[in-house]
Amino acid sequence: MKKIGLTLLTAFVGGAMALGVYKLAENKYADNMTLEDKQKVYFASNPSTAAVVSSAGAADFTQAAAEVTPAVVYIRTTYADKSNGQQDQLEQMFGQMFGQRMRPQGPQMASGSGVIISPDGYIVTNNHVVAKAEKITIVTNDHRSFEAKVIGTDPNTDLALIKIEATNLPIVKLGNSDAVRVGEWVLAVGNPFKLNSTVTAGIVSAKGRNIGIIGRGDDDDDNPFPVRQQENPSLKRGIESFIQTDAAINPGNSGGALVNTAGELIGINAAIASHTGSYEGYGFAIPINLAKKVLNDIKKYGAVKRGYIGVSFADLSDPEAAKSVNSDKTNGLYVNSLVTGGGAEQAGIKTGDIITKVEGNPVYESSDLQERVGRLQPGDKINLTVLRNGSEKNFTVTLKADAPAARTTAVSKSAAELFNKLGASFQPLNAAQKAKFRVNSGVLVTQVRPGGIFDDTEIPVGSVITSINKQPINSVADMDKVITSLKNGRLIITGYYPDGGSFSNVFEVQ
Template sequence: MVLHLKQLLSKHFFQLTTIGITMKKLGLTLLTALVGGLIAVGGYKLVESKQESKMSFEERQQLHYANNPVPNVVSSTGNPDFTQAAAMVAPAVVNITTTYPGRSRGYGASPMDLFEEFFGMPRQRQPRSAPPAQATGSGVIISADGYIVTNNHVVEDATKIEVKLTDKRVVEAKIIGRDPNTDLALIKINEKGLPFVRFGDSDQVRIGEWVLAVGYPLGLESTVTAGIVSATGRSTGIIARELQQRQYQQRGYQSDDQPMVNTAVESFIQTDAVINKGNSGGPLVNANGELIGINSNIMTPTGTYAGYGFAIPVNLVKKIADDFIKYGTVKRGLIGISFQELNPSLAKELETKETTGLYVMEVVPDGAAEAAGIKKGDVITKLDGRVIQSSSDLQERIYRLRPGDKVKLSYKRDGKERDVTVTLREDTRASESSKEESEAKRSGTEIYNKLGAGFVPASEARKKELGVSSGVVVAQVHQGGLFDYFNVQRGLVITHVNGRPVNSADEVEAALADSERGIVRIVGVPQRGSRVELNVPIEY
């Protein structure tokens, strides 16, 4: 009996021990699986983060909404109801305050939404010793990591840019890129997890559809107005006038035989939603809360809203913003023609039977059009199968493309329509017309803006070619900035700023904060085996 009990206890002890060992193995397996899963997720997030930095802004948004789906916006009544659209957009609209040392911006010291000269109010110019002036505008956040789109004319002469978020925080911004040809600018603040506005498709905008304009007009807080799209593809001539004024300034207001070059791109969405001073750079959105345009200017005899506002189409905005983060400048492809928009009167003058389309006045030698066989006197009728209604249609659609892209043009010659494929060529004309002021030592962001330059990371191949381990490429040099003043050339690889190695625009900005006695110390490598050292005074 005693022996049987011992055997029984021994058997149960063995079973319990086996179970314990099994549980330990199971726990170890689960722990290993959990750790492995965390490593996998962490690795995925790391890869995803690296991949996201190479994505376009639209791809970033698509990734975000794939992981964070939002319900469709549906009106609660039979009448227009914009409450949900406004709630979606307003948190991502910011108020921009700019500072202009030693000069005035004209009427009301405002970065006029419509440019002061257009309404006969000349800018007031003061000596550099004049008190600093401030102005305000709007902007819209397009990514969670702080990229903001606004108008070029809101920030173009600013030495300090401050952004006020809807939660009342005020942070300093740096300019990533500016494009006077479209009146667009991309700026950035060093914040994460920000709300942003979802991109729409401006090609799908229809005359008569409801839209909202959001911004900070007339010194007010965030304001929403509603209206309809009253026209598309409109050109007002405002950007062209501003560019022409810049060219006159560069020539010292002296006339010469050199013709003025019009590089402006105007194909606005026209709306009767109320837009006023301060709305510049704010979003125009559809009833679904999707961004379809950036409010740019108004047409009025009084300087305030009189019924017509104009917004830059978002499909053009996306391309410009992507170019700035990928290349540091706008990559513009050209067909290589000059043309005039036909009407019956012009057709009679030119002795052509065609009364619609774009009449080719000149073909640029060795340009894309000449290579494709287009000749003077041809009439452009379609682009990629879409009828060309106006010159703005062609300009805006071509500006969305880059050198090397191919387009299908339809044109008429001798009454017969023909198709040809044109490979766009690079625009070699200088398009930068920025002028950055400077003053005493400030924050790294403010000094960054004073440099008047854009930077992109140097490729590994380029660094290897030059024999350096760090570097950014000077991608833009704006007229009037510090780099322009000291003749720093585009394409120069800068390896160190104030003794610190730099590999990105953010690192350049951080290094600028270390400037001592008002001097920025820059090391550049123009070619292997050579090195240039620049001591750039912040005030000149």
Template sequence: MKNTFKKLMPYALTGVISGATVFGASHYISSEKNGEDFSYFTTASNNASFAGIGSAVGDDFVKASKTTVPAVVTIKNYQDRAASQRMPETDMFDFFFGPQGGNQQRQQQPPKNMPSGLGSGVIISPDGYIISNNHVVAGANKLEVVLSNKKTYIATLIGTDPNTDISLLKIEEKGLPYLNFANSDLTEVGQWVLAVGNPLGLNSTVTAGIISAKGRSIDILSQQSRTPIESFIQTDAAINPGNSGGALVNVNGDLIGINTAIQSKTGYYEGYGFAVPSNLARKIVEDIKKFGLVQRGFLGVGSLDLSNEMQVAAYNQREKKNLKAGDGIYVTEITKKSGAEDAGIQPGDIITKIDNTDISGFSDLSLAIGSRRPGDKVAVTYTRNGKVNNVNVTLKDLKGGTSSRSKDDLTVTEKIGSEFEPLSERVKTDYGLESGVIAKNVTEGSEMDKIGVVDNYIVMEINGKPVNSQKDVEKILNNYKGNVQVKYVDAYGRITTRGFKLQ
């Protein structure tokens, strides 16, 4: 379990992901009514008509339900029991759902051959592509998909993106019912919506509500990603554990969002649900299908959200400034050789628009930039000393590149999701080791993460060969395809060997 999980206090969370993988037999009953399931959803045609606002009653809800329900599936997450039992007993349940009554006893692992968690997903193509949340599929060594007609398939995990909490799966079938993505930018606050998924094991559940707000950030994805993108659609349609990955649709049955999180003190519905906008979700799955990984462009600025009064007050006190809270993003620093530096943006500038879209706070900026790829150009409006300026910025990746990259273009450390530092002689002596490197910057959802390696674990051998530097790791795995065995020492001094497959 990652250090970030260990630091979480059960009552400190206000935003909790609603359909995460949950460990505990008491959360999975043979009827599956209490299983924690993860919901998925997709959208319909890219036509402005899908976003129309209107009174939706009776037949309107019936039509949308009939369109959506057949395309929403149940996902069963099966995990390695031995690996799960090795994890420290931190409050993963509380991390995703919040405290459940405060005094509930931690439950044991589900029985063998039963899923560690349940969730939902949405079929987005007739040939079996399914979108869901990253946290729905996290840690799985087998994913089972159950359609609304009870047909069952073993799914292949195509890819995930912890930054947006989106995942893409595929089952081998043709002629499936599916939803197309709609244009979430055209949705409006007050618009009727339906949430479709499998909350609390209750399959094919439809709830109704309205869009309560747009561009919400609840600071939940920062627990699983270093560069999260949060600009949620907020709804009061009832969402509970199991709706995650499920569909948020309008009255025409068009997909406008992926249900992802709730804000709750109990872990159950209290009136606040959050969905990833369909435009962002579509970009993520398109990248995964085409490139095998997400292409993300960066502006290259350090920023202060002026709409957050507490952040502004803290910044003023720390930096001896006198900034006023309001709309916009205050630039605190510029990344070297970034698109922002190339365009002449400077610390002290206030970004107010991207492509003529108002930027009120960081959630607006993260969505506007996070939905673009390296090499894309964006029009940035900013103020400097009270004067409005407009520049075009070419976005770059974290390495300063402007081209799309496939998996074949990645370095070894990028492919396996970890960097490495040499062990000191003192550590070798303390642990009685002849070789080893320290894992650093382990990426959430990466191959190293999946086998249980986190920051500061010691990797002793890879494929039976001792490693003493990052170059040793790269030499062993460069151009390698096939099964990889990693021998490592965890924080408790236990030696474990686990593997993954590089393709």
């Protein structure tokens, strides 16, 4: 028995020595290898992984273009004449005398694109395409014209859901933006420079881009979404996790489709990075997986319901932000503070933690967390991994509800125009709400958009509309019916404020 053990030990020592000598010889040989030979050795030892599966179909664009183009529409918007009487007349006169360039007189117009996503007329577009418009005209690919009404908007993602009265419309199939891979072919379909039904091709250049443009409108009361340090996910400023593409996108493409070569909608074109205002190689689209949640909420509730983690943080991918919190990490989100009673605090997350993963996926910058939370509702749970004292800990955070959705956009004599002029979104009252306000009919105001009648007369979110022109209102369809039969241009809107106080306002609609 001892003899056998000694033999095995001798064999083991001999093998180890032989292996050591081989490794020394291999290292000496490797030092003399060409770079090309080293490459061959490396890939022989580390074979490529299986073929990457993306959301793309075949590398031929004709079928995808044929399927998508009929469902991408041209949007023409009309805005109120903001001229100022005598002052504008003087400006016009003196401007002509001194050769100054004059502001256009009369109603203003703009254009964009939209994508039909439901056969009964629901269309997705950008919030900035329809914001504050008094009249929205849709021209389909087969040259039919419709007036659209705004169902609801979400400035936080720059999305809007509008609707036309039509049936059996062609639609674009919703894809899966999570499956999109950098480098795959995509098509942008829209109406740049009023050139209807234009298709351009490119590749996905990057994902999860945060370029700091949402919430940066010139007329916004809010400051631009901060770059160095962001309050998130209260997500009140803007949710940016764009798909970047080099498919040519120009003014007029906003709200149009970004599709893969299978003809599936993977994004809504929203912005370009440009010094001139025209295409310079960088276009950005809102991922469709984020848009699905926003659009479904708008359709169901009239506004977006969001859940919030309840933290403010510094994005450590910014070296200055990392330095400011004395962190040597180059990725993750440093927790600066917690909302008292918020989901993060209740889950056990602490100030000074660094959020490193969301649902097991690495967090390199704010957009990695931002988009994931933006898809969820109050009450949903999300799994976060944080780095604390050198080790990672996992927490399950229940998202909390916050204030009602932000006041938003859109604001003529058709029913659609008058509906848009009200500048609000609605949903039917449930039994509990009827009992609370002691009414038998009514709709709840779920969103108020700047520039509309409800905004001007300070009818806030949470109010209840019980009748218009003395006709009971239980749905948006009831409102359409009353507005359509409007005879004298007068609306009498009756209801209750959120605190229970009643109102009956009379509006002269021009």
